[in-house]
Amino acid sequence: MAEQCAFCGNKHLTAKTTRYLHRHGEELLFVEHVPCVECDFCGEQYFDIAVLKKIEADHLEIAEQRKLPQRYLRVAVEEFKAPAGIAL
Numbered sequence: 001m002a003e004q005c006a007f008c009g010n011k012h013l014t015a016k017t018t019r020y021l022h023r024h025g026e027e028l029l030f031v032e033h034v035p036c037v038e039c040d041f042c043g044e045q046y047f048d049i050a051v052l053k054k055i056e057a058d059h060l061e062i063a064e065q066r067k068l069p070q071r072y073l074r075v076a077v078e079e080f081k082a083p084a085g086i087a088l
């Protein structure tokens with residue numbers, strides 16, 4: 001696990017858990033309460049390789065219907081369109 005933020009160089013990292021979003025093609029899997037360390041300064045998160053491999057393996061099992069997820073969310077998808085009269 002990282003001892004220094006590779007992104008900003010800060011040395012204060014805090015162990016916590018977070019929601020991880022894993023993408024497998026067009027399929028998404030949210031995993032709740034995933035252990036990570038987070039940079040106190042910029043918020044960059046670092047995950048143990050074993051944690052990421054476990055999430056990837058779980059997602060493959062779900063995608064291949066060998067395992068059921070705990071629940072499903074409906075996800076709406078939209079292209080961003082600037083409101084009329086506002087140049088972005």
Ligand SMILES: [Zn+2]
Nearest residue numbers: 005008039042
């Ligand atoms: Zn950082």
